[in-house]
Amino acid sequence: MSSTVGIELEEQYHDVEQQREAAKLGMWTFLLTELLLFSGLFVTALVLRVMHPDSVTAVALHLKFWIGATNTAILIVSSFIMSVAIELSRLGRQRPMAWCMLGTAAFGVLFLMLKGYEYYRDYVEHMTPFLSFRRYELVGDPASRLFTNLYFITTGLHAVHLIIGITLMLVMAWLASREGFLQKHQNRIEITGLYWHFIDLIWMIVFPTLYLLNR
Amino acid sequence: MSPELRQHLRTPVLTLFALLALLGVNVLLGIFFIGGHAWIAEGFVAATMVAIVIMFAMEAVKDAPITRLFAAIGFVWVLILFGLTMVDYVTR
Amino acid sequence: MSDAALRDPRIPAPVIDRPEDYLHVEQTLSSWFFTTDHKRIGILYLVSITGFFVIGAIAAGIVRLALVVPDGSILSNEVYNRMFTLHGVIMVWFFLVPSIPNTLGNFLLPLMIGAKDLAFPKINLLSWYVFVTASLFTLFVLLWGGVDTGWTFYTPLSTQYANGYVIAAVLGIIVVGYSSILTGLNFIVTVHKMRAPGMTWFRMPLFVWSLYATSLILVLATPVLTIALVLVFVDRAFGLGVFNPEQGGDPVLFQHLFWFYSHPVVYVMVLPGMGVMSELVTAYAYKKIFGYKFIAFSSLAIAVIGFFVWGHHMFYNGITQYSALTFSLMSFIVAVPSAIKVYNWAATIHKGQIRLDTPMLYAMGWIGLFVIGGVTGLMLASTALDGHVHDTYFVVAHFHYIMVGATVVAFLGGIHYWWPKMTGRLYSEPWGRVSALLMFIGFNMTFFPQYILGYMGMPRRYAVYPESYQVLNVLSSAGATILAAAYLFPMIYLVWSLWYGEKAGDNPWHAKGLEWTTTSPPPKHNFRKMPIVDFDPYDYSNEPPEE
Numbered sequence: 001m002s003s004t005v006g007i008e009l010e011e012q013y014h015d016v017e018q019q020r021e022a023a024k025l026g027m028w029t030f031l032l033t034e035l036l037l038f039s040g041l042f043v044t045a046l047v048l049r050v051m052h053p054d055s056v057t058a059v060a061l062h063l064k065f066w067i068g069a070t071n072t073a074i075l076i077v078s079s080f081i082m083s084v085a086i087e088l089s090r091l092g093r094q095r096p097m098a099w100c101m102l103g104t105a106a107f108g109v110l111f112l113m114l115k116g117y118e119y120y121r122d123y124v125e126h127m128t129p130f131l132s133f134r135r136y137e138l139v140g141d142p143a144s145r146l147f148t149n150l151y152f153i154t155t156g157l158h159a160v161h162l163i164i165g166i167t168l169m170l171v172m173a174w175l176a177s178r179e180g181f182l183q184k185h186q187n188r189i190e191i192t193g194l195y196w197h198f199i200d201l202i203w204m205i206v207f208p209t210l211y212l213l214n215r
Numbered sequence: 216m217s218p219e220l221r222q223h224l225r226t227p228v229l230t231l232f233a234l235l236a237l238l239g240v241n242v243l244l245g246i247f248f249i250g251g252h253a254w255i256a257e258g259f260v261a262a263t264m265v266a267i268v269i270m271f272a273m274e275a276v277k278d279a280p281i282t283r284l285f286a287a288i289g290f291v292w293v294l295i296l297f298g299l300t301m302v303d304y305v306t307r
Numbered sequence: 308m309s310d311a312a313l314r315d316p317r318i319p320a321p322v323i324d325r326p327e328d329y330l331h332v333e334q335t336l337s338s339w340f341f342t343t344d345h346k347r348i349g350i351l352y353l354v355s356i357t358g359f360f361v362i363g364a365i366a367a368g369i370v371r372l373a374l375v376v377p378d379g380s381i382l383s384n385e386v387y388n389r390m391f392t393l394h395g396v397i398m399v400w401f402f403l404v405p406s407i408p409n410t411l412g413n414f415l416l417p418l419m420i421g422a423k424d425l426a427f428p429k430i431n432l433l434s435w436y437v438f439v440t441a442s443l444f445t446l447f448v449l450l451w452g453g454v455d456t457g458w459t460f461y462t463p464l465s466t467q468y469a470n471g472y473v474i475a476a477v478l479g480i481i482v483v484g485y486s487s488i489l490t491g492l493n494f495i496v497t498v499h500k501m502r503a504p505g506m507t508w509f510r511m512p513l514f515v516w517s518l519y520a521t522s523l524i525l526v527l528a529t530p531v532l533t534i535a536l537v538l539v540f541v542d543r544a545f546g547l548g549v550f551n552p553e554q555g556g557d558p559v560l561f562q563h564l565f566w567f568y569s570h571p572v573v574y575v576m577v578l579p580g581m582g583v584m585s586e587l588v589t590a591y592a593y594k595k596i597f598g599y600k601f602i603a604f605s606s607l608a609i610a611v612i613g614f615f616v617w618g619h620h621m622f623y624n625g626i627t628q629y630s631a632l633t634f635s636l637m638s639f640i641v642a643v644p645s646a647i648k649v650y651n652w653a654a655t656i657h658k659g660q661i662r663l664d665t666p667m668l669y670a671m672g673w674i675g676l677f678v679i680g681g682v683t684g685l686m687l688a689s690t691a692l693d694g695h696v697h698d699t700y701f702v703v704a705h706f707h708y709i710m711v712g713a714t715v716v717a718f719l720g721g722i723h724y725w726w727p728k729m730t731g732r733l734y735s736e737p738w739g740r741v742s743a744l745l746m747f748i749g750f751n752m753t754f755f756p757q758y759i760l761g762y763m764g765m766p767r768r769y770a771v772y773p774e775s776y777q778v779l780n781v782l783s784s785a786g787a788t789i790l791a792a793a794y795l796f797p798m799i800y801l802v803w804s805l806w807y808g809e810k811a812g813d814n815p816w817h818a819k820g821l822e823w824t825t826t827s828p829p830p831k832h833n834f835r836k837m838p839i840v841d842f843d844p845y846d847y848s849n850e851p852p853e854e
């Protein structure tokens with residue numbers, strides 16, 4: 001690790017190593033809570049599948065499988081760029097690192113655009129049972145509404161997390177536009193990176209749970 | 216690209232290709248096996264992808280054991296939630 | 308010739324180098340509201356949860372008043388339902404969950420492990436702001452619009468049929484959950500990373516072990532409540548339907564998610580109380596604790612096994628018999644580590660040099676109440692007996708023995724024990740003893756009749772009941788007035804002691820532990836120099852305490 005990289009000691013710690021480890025463990029603990037948050041939705045999806053297997057399959061075949069798959073690939077690539085940013089930050093190369101973070105954010109935005117298009121297709125194809133004024137495609141199968149609604153909640157909650165992630169990326173890139181950021185706050189990049197990878201990880205569970213396993 | 220950086224990027228690049236390949240497997244399974252028991256294989260592939268992200272992208276493999284312990288605790292608790300809830304639903 | 312005469316008059320007289328304590332180091336209002344000192348945040352929490360306790364207690368008082376007459380002539384059904392919901396929601400989320408961890412825990416955790424502060428002081432402050440904002444919002448909702456679902460928000464009552472501001476109340480509780488999560492996260496990282504040199508895991512006080520176990524539960528359980536309430540929110544707002552049987556959903560799924568959080572959260576209330584007990588019992592028996600490792604590991608065991616038992620709330624709500632059997636078995640198992648602790652405390656007291664001061668009186672009362680609450684819990688965990696007393700006052704009595712008998716009594720005992728450390732003042736010992744005794748008497752008089760009522764078949768959550776139950780109900784309400792006095796006295800004499808109490812020394816009880824080695828109140832960063840720990844916990848010699 002080059003000498004241009006480091007972190008500024010906060011008053012409650014004895015040394016930098018302690019501060020670095022505390023921040024990392026704190027983020028992992030937070031991600032634990034996030035995992036359990038989403039798992040409440042996953043268990044609901046599984047219960048619906050056990051209770052109404054045919055309805056769930058009917059909905060899954062209506063979901064835009066290709067958009068979901070493409071979005072998975074997009075997040076995998078965004079995670080890769082994030083990993084590059086972290087490696088660059090460890091080498092003290094602040095400029096290229098900031099560009100990588102902007103690239104990560106760009107892929108996140110691309111994901112959201114595709115997601116938005118997917119919602120639009122759902123709307124056009126009458127797959128929005130929660131809109132009372134609009135005809136519902138699978139109206140003869142009332143239990144299918146539940147899984148369709150759950151699809152919107154799960155992807156919506158994931159999108160909220162992604163928006164937070166993109167915001168963090170932009171803030172970090174902006175902070176890193178000043179000289180000397182990595183000398184003081186290199187570990188913020190590591191922590192943000194963990195969060196971003198985790199959003200990717202959640203999507204890797206969401207995609208099979210909603211789109212794939214029930215086909 | 217400096218050789219130092221190139222060496223640093225080995226793991227991320229391998230992770231990228233591994234994840235894309237596994238995604239490809241799952242997509243193929245999704246296209247060609249509608250219905251039936253393909254979900255077992257698909258679930259297994261997805262679990263592998265999750266494990267790769269935790270171990271290599273999030274670097275749990277390089278971290279102190281406590282990190283891997285916490286990651287494991289998360290999934291064990293998810294299993295508790297699933298397992299005990301499902302004891303009810305599968306016996307109905 | 309004296310030395311003083313020789314001092315050069317140009318050199319100023321020496322000043323005693325005593326650090327300003329955390330209460331006096333800065334005294335502006337903003338120094339409190341923007342503090343990142345864990346001790347000050349502990350005090351902020353103490354003041355706010357005391358306020359919520361008073362409101363929740365008034366609601367309970369109104370409920371007890373209404374139940375003096377059997378015909379429901381004092382409160383209408385609707386107001387009655389809103390009143391017990393107000394009581395339940397406030398007491399559970401705005402008092403009991405944060406009670407010991409966020410006040411005593413916040414104050415003591417860094418002191419006990421020899422740290423300058425928690426790992427994330429700013430997140431600690433953020434947690435308080437999240438708590439206060441969300442809880443005031445929820446309080447406003449509960450008072451203004453009212454909610455009549457009970458604190459459990461069972462579907463489809465909460466999603467389809469209930470009147471009142473369910474959506475807003477649910478939102479407030481979702482947000483307040485994040486203050487728990489932030490605190491739990493902070494404690495976990497602090498215990499792992501902030502211990503002073505020499506403070507190994509097995510040198511940590513048992514209160515720290517119990518806080519660690521509590522934090523694990525907060526972190527692992529709260530998100531599941533969050534998502535369950537999000538689903539209720541969405542269901543009520545947009546007709547999601549997963550909990551609605553008319554659309555093919557399953558209301559019992561909500562109960563699974565809800566109790567996945569809400570059973571373990573009972574241990575969030577009890578475990579810190581157990582931690583306080585371990586400290587009180589050793590200090591006032593003046594004896595090394597019996598079975599340190601057993602107590603430490605039983606805290607972790609309770610935290611883990613507590614996640615396997617949630618279905619005991621649902622035996623007769625539509626789960627299958629196989630599921631009920633599994634949960635019943637696990638519920639019996641979770642009683643083992645609690646029992647281990649009680650045996651260890653009893654063994655610690657045995658042949659100790661017992662001083663029956665106020666905190667010890669609370670501790671002795673605690674053991675009695677907890678044993679009764681625990682044993683009746685086992686009765687409820689057996690599926691056959693639960694069929695008889697499910698949803699009766701037996702259940703109400705049981706969980707009050709745990710939540711009030713164990714949590715509130717330990718909270719009060721702990722507040723008395725550490726009061727000199729927190730404020731630098733001593734409270735009035737005679738008043739303390741009187742209050743502790745009143746607490747025990749008033750509590751049993753309020754809640755023991757409810758066991759009998761429940762066993763006779765009186766269901767919970769009704770404003771109207773058959774006349775044959777009136778005598779016991781009046782007895783219970785009379786007990787509640789004694790209980791109210793037992794709460795009121797400490798509030799008065801503790802506040803009084805802030806100005807008029809005798810100055811406490813650094814260690815007025817001759818107790819062991821790092822927190823007693825620093826000044827009372829401690830300086831901003833707790834210790835004047837970093838402590839090096841080279842002694843075992845509860846290092847009491849068997850000499851009588853010096854007076």
Ligand SMILES: [Cu+2]
Binds near residue numbers: 570573620
């Ligand atoms: Cu329970």
